[in-house]
Amino acid sequence: MGKMSVNLCGIELDNPIIPASGTFGYGYEFAELYDINILGTFSFKGTTKDARFGNPTPRIAECTAGMINAVGLQNPGVEKVISEELPKLKKCFNKKVMANVSGFSVDDYVYTCEKLDKCEQVGWLEVNVSCPNVHGGGMSFGTSPEAAAEVTKAVKAKTTKPVIIKLSPNVTDIVSIAKACEEAGADGISLINTLLGMRIDLRTKKPVIANKMGGFSGSAIFPVAVRMVYQVANAVKIPVVGMGGVSSAEDVIEMMLAGATAVEIGAANLVDPFICRDIINELPSVMEKYKINSLSEIIGGAK
Amino acid sequence: MKQSFFEIKSNTALTDSIMKMELKGDTSEITRSGQFINIKLEEKFLRRPISVCDCEGDTVTIIYKIVGAGTEQMSRKRKGSLDILTGLGNGYDTSLSGEKPLLIGGGVGVPPLYMLAKKLIGEGKKVSVILGFNTKSEIFYEKEFADLGCEVTVTTVDGSYGTKGFVTNAMDREYSHIYTCGPEPMLKAVYNESKTSGQFSFEERMGCGFGACMGCSCKTLYGNKRICKDGPVLLKEEIIWEK
Numbered sequence: 001m002g003k004m005s006v007n008l009c010g011i012e013l014d015n016p017i018i019p020a021s022g023t024f025g026y027g028y029e030f031a032e033l034y035d036i037n038i039l040g041t042f043s044f045k046g047t048t049k050d051a052r053f054g055n056p057t058p059r060i061a062e063c064t065a066g067m068i069n070a071v072g073l074q075n076p077g078v079e080k081v082i083s084e085e086l087p088k089l090k091k092c093f094n095k096k097v098m099a100n101v102s103g104f105s106v107d108d109y110v111y112t113c114e115k116l117d118k119c120e121q122v123g124w125l126e127v128n129v130s131c132p133n134v135h136g137g138g139m140s141f142g143t144s145p146e147a148a149a150e151v152t153k154a155v156k157a158k159t160t161k162p163v164i165i166k167l168s169p170n171v172t173d174i175v176s177i178a179k180a181c182e183e184a185g186a187d188g189i190s191l192i193n194t195l196l197g198m199r200i201d202l203r204t205k206k207p208v209i210a211n212k213m214g215g216f217s218g219s220a221i222f223p224v225a226v227r228m229v230y231q232v233a234n235a236v237k238i239p240v241v242g243m244g245g246v247s248s249a250e251d252v253i254e255m256m257l258a259g260a261t262a263v264e265i266g267a268a269n270l271v272d273p274f275i276c277r278d279i280i281n282e283l284p285s286v287m288e289k290y291k292i293n294s295l296s297e298i299i300g301g302a303k
Numbered sequence: 304m305k306q307s308f309f310e311i312k313s314n315t316a317l318t319d320s321i322m323k324m325e326l327k328g329d330t331s332e333i334t335r336s337g338q339f340i341n342i343k344l345e346e347k348f349l350r351r352p353i354s355v356c357d358c359e360g361d362t363v364t365i366i367y368k369i370v371g372a373g374t375e376q377m378s379r380k381r382k383g384s385l386d387i388l389t390g391l392g393n394g395y396d397t398s399l400s401g402e403k404p405l406l407i408g409g410g411v412g413v414p415p416l417y418m419l420a421k422k423l424i425g426e427g428k429k430v431s432v433i434l435g436f437n438t439k440s441e442i443f444y445e446k447e448f449a450d451l452g453c454e455v456t457v458t459t460v461d462g463s464y465g466t467k468g469f470v471t472n473a474m475d476r477e478y479s480h481i482y483t484c485g486p487e488p489m490l491k492a493v494y495n496e497s498k499t500s501g502q503f504s505f506e507e508r509m510g511c512g513f514g515a516c517m518g519c520s521c522k523t524l525y526g527n528k529r530i531c532k533d534g535p536v537l538l539k540e541e542i543i544w545e546k
Contacts, residue, residue, distance in 0.1 A: 022516065022517075023511075023515055023516060024515060025514065025515050029513070029514050029515055029532075030515070032304070033304065045517075053520065053522060053527055054517065054520065056545075057507055057508065057518075057519060057520065057521070058507070058508040059508070059510075059517075059518045059519070059520075060349070060508045060509060060510045060516070060518040060519070061508070062347065062348060062349050062373070063348065064348070065348055066348055067348055067349055067510065069510060069516065069518060071516065071517045071518060071520075074517045074520055074527070208508075218348055219348075267348075269511070269515060270349070270510045270511035270515060270516050271343065271348065271349060271350060271511070272306075272343075273304070273306065273388070273511070273513060273515070274306060
């Protein structure tokens with residue numbers, strides 16, 4: 001086992017670095033830029049049962065130290081992901097990929113997860129019960145312990161691969177939702193999805209984003225993410241994947257000290273497409289600086 | 304696509320709100336007119352996508368409008384280096400131009416047409432250009448296009464210079480293909496007025512600028528496209544007007 005390797009739900013990662021869903025497409029775009037096999041893994045674009053165009057544009061707004069997006073789960077649908085996207089990925093990525101899944105009903109989640117569970121390339125199912133950008137679904141499953149547990153239980157009953165439930169920070173008590181998912185059989189928890197936010201254009205006096213509101217991400221949300229990862233990691237026994245504003249090797253270590261077994265990197269990829277490669281390259285020297293021999297030893301080290 | 308640092312060679316005002324910046328660096332990924340570069344400003348989270356006006360040797364020229372805090376900060380820079388992604392977007396295809404292409408630019412949509420005009424003239428085409436502005440004080444690059452050997456018509460909405468009205472008021476002529484860039488209402492008017500095939504360059508708020516985030520998607524008759532990666536140039540035949 002290498003100094004940077006971690007074990008996520010029974011699968012060994014060379015390092016804890018995972019580009020987050022929605023910021024890395026289906027991988028092959030980034031493979032033109034660098035060898036993506038250096039990554040721990042990556043979480044592919046949120047996939048639904050049917051193809052979706054997503055929300056009207058503008059979908060993006062600038063913020064201080066962050067951005068708002070309201071893409072709305074644009075994706076070609078699970079059949080095409082399996083028949084077109086995964087074969088393309090196979091040519092440039094030889095590790096297990098994390099399949100990110102969203103839905104509008106429990107049956108949707110089960111349908112899509114069941115299909116992806118059968119794909120040899122898929123290592124984990126990351127079930128997104130926290131998308132803030134679609135109505136009547138997504139986040140509504142992640143805002144109550146009962147609904148989150150219902151999705152978890154239904155997906156677990158029909159799949160064999162580790163199921164990681166991706167949680168929303170837009171809740172009163174994230175710990176109770178994480179615990180409900182654990183009790184329902186989840187193999188891991190990932191958090192945080194974006195914070196619901198909004199910008200208004202002073203010139204037009206209207207919301208910048210066509211959908212009015214969207215998910216706020218970027219370095220500004222990092223302290224919120226660290227706090228929530230810490231709370232959840234201390235309340236559950238299953239592994240936690242931490243994300244939210246991570247943009248440096250130091251941030252990765254901080255997130256792991258808070259309790260993350262692996263760390264997803266989202267918005268930072270959109271500003272600096274090489275950031276995950278650079279963080280992986282910088283981690284050894286930053287570990288040395290802080291006298292860390294092995295990353296797996298520091299998980300949850302901040303008590 | 305390439306990420307590299309460019310030195311600011313100059314940054315000067317062309318009008319009250321339009322700036323011209325020359326940058327020196329690795330331009331190897333800038334292969335077509337109509338492409339854009341994406342500039343990181345230390346004060347801002349997202350990069351600023353700006354179309355390429357010209358590219359010669361190791362120098363790339365951009366012309367940008369001061370519209371918000373980001374471009375305002377950019378306008379005050381006189382030296383130093385900028386972290387830039389180059390080689391973004393599909394750009395214009397000159398092989399479809401025919402012998403007498405017509406180039407139509409509106410306001411800050413004019414700059415990418417300059418490098419295109421240069422390329423077309425180099426290929427021996429007879430190039431006509433219509434440059435549309437609101438008023439006389441906003442006009443830039445009329446002489447630069449004429450110096451390339453283009454036949455130039457300027458229109459102003461208020462009639463303070465050239466032909467009064469919109470660019471479409473100057474389109475009654477013979478041409479083989481349309482190339483255009485400008486605000487969406489102008490693109491739509493040109494689309495409705497045009498009698499030939501054409502290439503239309505669109506603008507949209509972008510997250511990444513290189514196809515990762517799906518922030519700038521649009522629907523076309525050839526399927527969903529990302530303005531940043533599959534565009535910004537769309538063929539007339541594939542455009543769906545939604546707004």
